[in-house]
Amino acid sequence: MSQIMAKREKISKRILVIGGDGIGPEVTRWGKRVLETVAEKYGHAFVFDEGLMGHAAIEATGNPLPDDTLEKAKRSDAILFGAIGHPKYDQDPHLKVRPEQGLLRIRKELGLYANLRPIKLFDELLAASSIKPEVLKGADILFFRELTGDVYFGEKKKADDGSWASDLMIYHAYEVERIARKAFEAARLRRKKLCSVDKANVLESSRLWRAVVQQVAADYPDVQCTHMFVDNAAMQLIRDPLQFDVILTANLFGDILTDEASQIAGSMGMLASASVGDGTGLYEPIHGSAPDIAGKGLANPLASILSAALMLQIGFQMQEEADAVLRAVEQVLKKGYRTVDIADKHTENSMIVGTDGMGQQVIQQLANS
Amino acid sequence: MSQIMAKREKISKRILVIGGDGIGPEVTRWGKRVLETVAEKYGHAFVFDEGLMGHAAIEATGNPLPDDTLEKAKRSDAILFGAIGHPKYDQDPHLKVRPEQGLLRIRKELGLYANLRPIKLFDELLAASSIKPEVLKGADILFFRELTGDVYFGEKKKADDGSWASDLMIYHAYEVERIARKAFEAARLRRKKLCSVDKANVLESSRLWRAVVQQVAADYPDVQCTHMFVDNAAMQLIRDPLQFDVILTANLFGDILTDEASQIAGSMGMLASASVGDGTGLYEPIHGSAPDIAGKGLANPLASILSAALMLQIGFQMQEEADAVLRAVEQVLKKGYRTVDIADKHTENSMIVGTDGMGQQVIQQLANS
Ligand SMILES: [Mg+2]
Numbered sequence: 255m256s257q258i259m260a261k262r263e264k265i266s267k268r269i270l271v272i273g274g275d276g277i278g279p280e281v282t283r284w285g286k287r288v289l290e291t292v293a294e295k296y297g298h299a300f301v302f303d304e305g306l307m308g309h310a311a312i313e314a315t316g317n318p319l320p321d322d323t324l325e326k327a328k329r330s331d332a333i334l335f336g337a338i339g340h341p342k343y344d345q346d347p348h349l350k351v352r353p354e355q356g357l358l359r360i361r362k363e364l365g366l367y368a369n370l371r372p373i374k375l376f377d378e379l380l381a382a383s384s385i386k387p388e389v390l391k392g393a394d395i396l397f398f399r400e401l402t403g404d405v406y407f408g409e410k411k412k413a414d415d416g417s418w419a420s421d422l423m424i425y426h427a428y429e430v431e432r433i434a435r436k437a438f439e440a441a442r443l444r445r446k447k448l449c450s451v452d453k454a455n456v457l458e459s460s461r462l463w464r465a466v467v468q469q470v471a472a473d474y475p476d477v478q479c480t481h482m483f484v485d486n487a488a489m490q491l492i493r494d495p496l497q498f499d500v501i502l503t504a505n506l507f508g509d510i511l512t513d514e515a516s517q518i519a520g521s522m523g524m525l526a527s528a529s530v531g532d533g534t535g536l537y538e539p540i541h542g543s544a545p546d547i548a549g550k551g552l553a554n555p556l557a558s559i560l561s562a563a564l565m566l567q568i569g570f571q572m573q574e575e576a577d578a579v580l581r582a583v584e585q586v587l588k589k590g591y592r593t594v595d596i597a598d599k600h601t602e603n604s605m606i607v608g609t610d611g612m613g614q615q616v617i618q619q620l621a622n623s
Numbered sequence: 624m625s626q627i628m629a630k631r632e633k634i635s636k637r638i639l640v641i642g643g644d645g646i647g648p649e650v651t652r653w654g655k656r657v658l659e660t661v662a663e664k665y666g667h668a669f670v671f672d673e674g675l676m677g678h679a680a681i682e683a684t685g686n687p688l689p690d691d692t693l694e695k696a697k698r699s700d701a702i703l704f705g706a707i708g709h710p711k712y713d714q715d716p717h718l719k720v721r722p723e724q725g726l727l728r729i730r731k732e733l734g735l736y737a738n739l740r741p742i743k744l745f746d747e748l749l750a751a752s753s754i755k756p757e758v759l760k761g762a763d764i765l766f767f768r769e770l771t772g773d774v775y776f777g778e779k780k781k782a783d784d785g786s787w788a789s790d791l792m793i794y795h796a797y798e799v800e801r802i803a804r805k806a807f808e809a810a811r812l813r814r815k816k817l818c819s820v821d822k823a824n825v826l827e828s829s830r831l832w833r834a835v836v837q838q839v840a841a842d843y844p845d846v847q848c849t850h851m852f853v854d855n856a857a858m859q860l861i862r863d864p865l866q867f868d869v870i871l872t873a874n875l876f877g878d879i880l881t882d883e884a885s886q887i888a889g890s891m892g893m894l895a896s897a898s899v900g901d902g903t904g905l906y907e908p909i910h911g912s913a914p915d916i917a918g919k920g921l922a923n924p925l926a927s928i929l930s931a932a933l934m935l936q937i938g939f940q941m942q943e944e945a946d947a948v949l950r951a952v953e954q955v956l957k958k959g960y961r962t963v964d965i966a967d968k969h970t971e972n973s974m975i976v977g978t979d980g981m982g983q984q985v986i987q988q989l990a991n992s
């Protein structure tokens with residue numbers, strides 16, 4: 255192995271680790287360990303910083319995104335993030351300083367306009383979904399959800415007398431183009447199929463979306479580009495998920511479809527996501543801070559480990575290294591190891607592991623592969 | 624039976640039948656036959672009119688909704704509608720006079736602001752869905768989708784230079800209130816649970832929606848009212864559909880969620896819908912005109928028959944009669960009769976029937992029940 259590796263270029267990267275709140279720090283620790291193991295195995299130099307964000311940052315500094323964290327973020331090549339959120343804020347909706355503000359601000363400061371969410375099912379976990387295994391087996395979808403435009407950020411108005419309220423659904427051509435290019439580039443490295451989801455039969459903003467995607471598609475003649483209405487897509491995702499490779503869609507539609515698709519995957523505990531723009535990207539599990547199990551050593555670290563793999567693949571173009579992490583996770587699942595959230599009635603008691611047990615298995619598998 | 628029936632009031636109703644295009648007329652014929660059978664059996668007087676709409680109406684009169692049809696609609700108590708649409712218009716998107724205009728206009732003229740879609744699974748067809756039978760069994764959801772407001776009808780704008788485009792997502796309090804009242808009334812007659820779906824954590828129009836629903840809920844203290852974000856709802860629908868009774872939602876969200884839910888039911892060929900306002904309501908299958916099988920006698924008439932049942936239940940408050948139709952359909956399915964669209968590998972060839980075969984079975988079962 256060392257001989258093969260010796261031929262490869264040694265790459266240096268600076269990575270900011272933000273554990274955040276709840277189970278965030280305990281799972282992110284294993285995502286980081288995986289990156290360290292990859293660096294050692296492949297001879298890369300990964301330098302790590304640590305930063306605070308969310309409730310933990312509010313407690314320490316009064317600010318959900320301290321300047322120190324933001325500065326470190328800007329000089330990093332990528333960010334490995336855990337989760338933020340604390341029950342205290344749910345109980346008091348009027349608190350002005352809130353953990354989520356940290357995440358919204360870092361997205362804005364770094365210009366993270368594209369949210370990527372891979373939905374890939376490990377054969378061993380097929381049974382966990384409410385969808386039939388024969389419908390799901392082999393599903394491998396990569397969502398590109400636009401993250402900074404749409405009706406979520408358009409002008410909001412309401413009548414003083416409460417008789418009406420409105421939100422402006424608006425897209426600029428440049429917003430559609432930049433994420434479309436990223437999605438076509440990704441499709442090129444996959445199965446070369448891109449499905450753009452809109453509601454162009456009814457919405458003007460969707461007609462613009464479709465026109466821009468069609469223009470960009472002309473630059474990628476090797477990628478098969480199709481268009482689908484969002485209501486049909488919501489149905490097709492559960493009817494026949496294997497038809498999809500890359501799905502490109504707007505902020506609102508993507509919010510709905512990615513959550514629907516997470517159920518296809520059976521468990522939120524297995525899904526990673528990336529928020530990227532033209533600079534530093536942020537990689538994180540889609541699960542939340544899960545305060546009810548925080549500190550108990552029960553949380554599933556695989557979504558953080560898969561977030562690290564996504565960073566290797568998308569952020570650093572290290573496909574081989576990313577594949578090695580995926581294979582390690584697959585092997586550990588094949589051996590039968592499960593955290594409680596992905597265990598089922600067929601799981602033997604002796605194979606149920608905690609956060610650290612699962613993390614160690616993956617590291618071992620990865621180091622010895 | 625006649626003695627029991629004799630005690631009940633004889634009710635007179637005028638029903639307009641619009642077969643429309645493609646398979647519309649052949650399936651609607653059986654919806655009408657079911658209504659005739661019910662009238663005979665229960666001693667009601669149903670008087671039927673016929674009207675043209677869609678492509679058939681354009682061919683005959685140049686108008687997708689001829690005045691004659693509209694006048695008949697206005698003096699009817701309910702409309703049984705089939706489907707509209709013809710491939711000719713798909714091939715030429717520039718044709719100015721189009722079949723769908725007929726449906727849009729009749730909805731507008733009759734003020735049909737609420738679209739009702741029941742998702743109820745017949746045990747015999749559980750296997751047809753891509754969702755696991757154990758997740759689905761017993762699912763019984765009634766959607767109320769707002770039909771005349773939202774981003775579909777708000778102001779549309781676009782830049783002359785193509786640099787941006789927008790649609791206004793807007794709701795007026797009165798639009799939310801009138802459909803909310805209908806949904807709460809329906810929930811009262813069911814399992815007394817109503818889930819209102821919105822995106823109030825991000826959208827101003829959703830916050831208005833939620834506030835109005837909460838006000839209306841105060842008038843229905845016997846109905847348990849909950850609120851759910853649309854992305855979560857898209858996931859929960861496939862994770863655990865049994866948690867839902869009545870789902871109330873806006874036009875766009877309802878468009879997406881009802882199509883997703885139709886996949887829960889396995890086949891579009893089994894689903895009915897109602898569009899209602901404060902006067903005459905329109906009852907129709909959710910399937911389209913299916914030109915590829917039109918005239919072949921293969922189309923499944925059950926969605927039209929179930930649309931007739933929905934008319935009895937919602938339009939005429941004839942719960943007993945509606946239940947009799949549902950039971951008849953259930954019995955025919957239990958005996959093993961299937962049209963091709965709902966047949967599977969376990970269906971014996973001898974039990975596969977056409978449109979008329981299936982229609983006759985239901986009529987016979989209903990008449991003899
Ligand atoms: Mg979401």
Ligand SMILES: [Mg+2]
Pocket residue numbers: 485486878879882
């Ligand atoms: Mg739809």
